[in-house]
Amino acid sequence: MTPVWAPSGSIVKPTSSQLVSGVVPGDTWKAQNWDYILNKITKELNNLLSAVGISQSSGDDAQTSKAISLIRNSLVYSNTWSGTILSPIAFATYLFTGASTVTLPAVPVAGQRIIFKSLGNYTSTISANSGQTIGTTGSTSFSVYSRDDYVSLEWDGTSIWYVVGTNGPVLKANLTAQASCNGSSAWTAIANGMAINGGSNLLPGVYDLEMDLCGYAWYSTGLLSVAIGNGLNPISNIVANAPTTIEVMVPFHCSIKGYILSAAAVIQGIYWAQSANSFIQYNTTNCGGILTARRVG
Amino acid sequence: MLPVWGTAAVLTAPPAPLLSTGYVPGNTSAAQHFNYMLFHITKELNNVLVAAGVSQNDSIDTQLTQSIRLLLNSTIISSSGVISVTATSDTTYILTAASTVTLPASPAAGQRLTFKAKTNATSTISANAGQTIGTVGAASFPLYAQDDYVTLEYDGTSIWYVIGTNGPLISSSQTGGLTCNNSAAWTAILNGFALNSGSNMPIGIYDLEMDLLSTYGAANALLGFSIGVGTTPVSPYSGALYGSSPGSFAAHVAVKGYALTIAGVIQGLYYSNNVANLVVYNANYSIGRISARRIG
Numbered sequence: 001m002t003p004v005w006a007p008s009g010s011i012v013k014p015t016s017s018q019l020v021s022g023v024v025p026g027d028t029w030k031a032q033n034w035d036y037i038l039n040k041i042t043k044e045l046n047n048l049l050s051a052v053g054i055s056q057s058s059g060d061d062a063q064t065s066k067a068i069s070l071i072r073n074s075l076v077y078s079n080t081w082s083g084t085i086l087s088p089i090a091f092a093t094y095l096f097t098g099a100s101t102v103t104l105p106a107v108p109v110a111g112q113r114i115i116f117k118s119l120g121n122y123t124s125t126i127s128a129n130s131g132q133t134i135g136t137t138g139s140t141s142f143s144v145y146s147r148d149d150y151v152s153l154e155w156d157g158t159s160i161w162y163v164v165g166t167n168g169p170v171l172k173a174n175l176t177a178q179a180s181c182n183g184s185s186a187w188t189a190i191a192n193g194m195a196i197n198g199g200s201n202l203l204p205g206v207y208d209l210e211m212d213l214c215g216y217a218w219y220s221t222g223l224l225s226v227a228i229g230n231g232l233n234p235i236s237n238i239v240a241n242a243p244t245t246i247e248v249m250v251p252f253h254c255s256i257k258g259y260i261l262s263a264a265a266v267i268q269g270i271y272w273a274q275s276a277n278s279f280i281q282y283n284t285t286n287c288g289g290i291l292t293a294r295r296v297g
Numbered sequence: 298m299l300p301v302w303g304t305a306a307v308l309t310a311p312p313a314p315l316l317s318t319g320y321v322p323g324n325t326s327a328a329q330h331f332n333y334m335l336f337h338i339t340k341e342l343n344n345v346l347v348a349a350g351v352s353q354n355d356s357i358d359t360q361l362t363q364s365i366r367l368l369l370n371s372t373i374i375s376s377s378g379v380i381s382v383t384a385t386s387d388t389t390y391i392l393t394a395a396s397t398v399t400l401p402a403s404p405a406a407g408q409r410l411t412f413k414a415k416t417n418a419t420s421t422i423s424a425n426a427g428q429t430i431g432t433v434g435a436a437s438f439p440l441y442a443q444d445d446y447v448t449l450e451y452d453g454t455s456i457w458y459v460i461g462t463n464g465p466l467i468s469s470s471q472t473g474g475l476t477c478n479n480s481a482a483w484t485a486i487l488n489g490f491a492l493n494s495g496s497n498m499p500i501g502i503y504d505l506e507m508d509l510l511s512t513y514g515a516a517n518a519l520l521g522f523s524i525g526v527g528t529t530p531v532s533p534y535s536g537a538l539y540g541s542s543p544g545s546f547a548a549h550v551a552v553k554g555y556a557l558t559i560a561g562v563i564q565g566l567y568y569s570n571n572v573a574n575l576v577v578y579n580a581n582y583s584i585g586r587i588s589a590r591r592i593g
Contacts, residue, residue, distance in 0.1 A: 110373050111372055111373040111389065135443075135444050136415055136416070136443045136444055137443070137444065152461075154373065154389055154411070154413075155373075156373055156375070156391055157373055162389075162391070162413050162444075162446070163444065163446070163463070164389070164411055164413065164446055164448065164461065165448070165461045166463070206442075206443075206444050206463075223582060225511075225582040225583060236508075236586075237470070237508040237510070237584050237585050237586040238510075238582060238583050238584050239508065239509075239510065239511060239547040239583060240510070240511035240545075240547070240582045240583035241511060241545055241546070241547065250545075250546050250547055251547070252547055253508055253547065253549035254508065255506065255508055255586070255588075256586070257466050257468070257506075257588055257590060258442055258445075258465075258466040258468075258590075260417075260442065260443065260444075272582060296463045296464070297444035297445075297446075297463055
């Protein structure tokens with residue numbers, strides 16, 4: 001059956017006189033009501049179908065396929081994007097086939113969910129529209145970095161896109177060079193190489209932070225502590241190596257899970273050393289270090 | 298305009314003669330077809346909308362909005378406090394403050410409910426009588442921090458399956474020093490190194506992880522660490538055995554996907570054969586943390 005499409009103009013409720021005198025010749029006032037309601041229904045269907053990209057000129061099979069997707073809440077788009085995406089009424093999944101920059105719809109529907117998924121190892125950024133945030137930390141964007149990274153966002157109807165699903169995209173930094181400690185007895189950045197995002201600010205969000213590295217402390221005065229820092233402020237557990245009569249090389253592991261970063265900041269490895277004879281990562285061949293930030297909200 | 302609602306009686310197609318002779322007096326045959334189709338449409342809409350909580354007394358705009366949300370399958374509600382969920386369609390609850398939520402008593406199979414914390418407040422989602430959350434017998438699922446979330450799907454019998462969560466996290470910090478007791482048995486480090494302030498953790502599946510502070514072992518002494526359920530180690534052990542001289546080391550132990558099938562105390566444990574051993578060498582420069590992430 002050929003689908004019924006509403007007229008392009010707005011639908012106006014018939015007047016009382018039209019209802020009794022007959023807009024459609026031969027019909028009773030009840031039928032007039034039904035005409036109006038039927039037009040209203042087809043108009044709404046028209047809006048729904050047009051919003052999800054169903055064209056009146058497409059074939060019945062294409063329309064049926066789209067309509068089924070609409071009912072299943074599972075529209076899927078696969079492409080590389082740059083710009084503001086449509087505001088689909090149904091749930092939608094965007095598959096990134098290349099690095100993309102996406103701006104969320106300006107006027108989404110309350111409860112609308114959109115999933116973004118990376119099909120390759122490239123960075124794509126999803127940005128909120130004006131007046132919107134992603135999550136409750138004030139973040140205005142969410143990035144995916146690697147293939148199969150994904151995030152599912154749900155609009156609350158006011159100003160927040162809530163993260164309701166993600167694998168937790170990871171940013172990381174490796175330390176491959178030796179860092180000699182300075183004996184400053186104050187928290188100091190290990191090296192630029194042990195800073196997330198190349199030493200630039202990390203955007204607000206909720207993160208799992210974790211750092212592994214190897215350290216070497218001289219004897220007797222060799223207290224050496226390491227931690228993950230927000231700038232130079234320790235935010236993770238602090239692990240210390242304090243040998244007494246021998247020199248010791250130890251692996252360190254620091255972590256803090258579910259860390260709420262409410263203001264953009266440099267996230268980095270930091271150390272505190274009593275002696276300039278302490279080292280972070282003694283041997284570049286046999287010991288490495290890594291700091292990771294997993295975005296979980 | 299008042300909405301048109303289907304009649305309560307079962308609708309049947311009028312026989313062919315009625316379509317041509319006038320099912321509704323005064324209507325054309327085309328209108329007769331409309332009559333029949335419209336009654337079917339309104340009857341179906343009536344059933345769906347009533348099931349979704351749309352009242353016949355609502356305005357037509359309210360009904361249309363509710364209908365669109367029904368298509369979206371995604372009603373979203375901001376609420377807090379004591380919440381007894383009655384929603385029959387998929388719904389997201391944004392918890393704006395500490396809340397205690399009870400899941401529906403008679404949910405439909407496949408119904409999905411999402412709970413999302415908007416603030417740093419603890420909220421608990423509890424199963425209704427005869428229901429569990431997940432397969433390990435859990436009766437509740439907590440949210441601890443802002444942006445924590447969990448999505449549950451009902452299996453139609455008795456289980457709300459966790460099908461999405463960020464893994465709400467509970468953690469503790471250790472800032473004090475502890476002299477070991479030479480008991481050569483697994484012993485709790487301190488209450489300060491126990492989750493949930495030393496009270497039982499609820500049943501569920503957890504990623505457990507512990508970072509230990511700098512530690513100090515005496516000469517010829519053995520000092521080991523583990524995560525424990527009570528005083529039973531459940532993680533791999535991390536230990537050190539020093540020779541002729543004392544020394545220090547840092548430790549990290551973890552067990553992922555641990556199924557806690559009986560509520561128990563989750564805490565840090567140590568095993569020491571020398572009273573000169575210390576846990577937490579210096580509170581100013583080294584602290585530790587144990588954490589549990591609820592993943593199912």
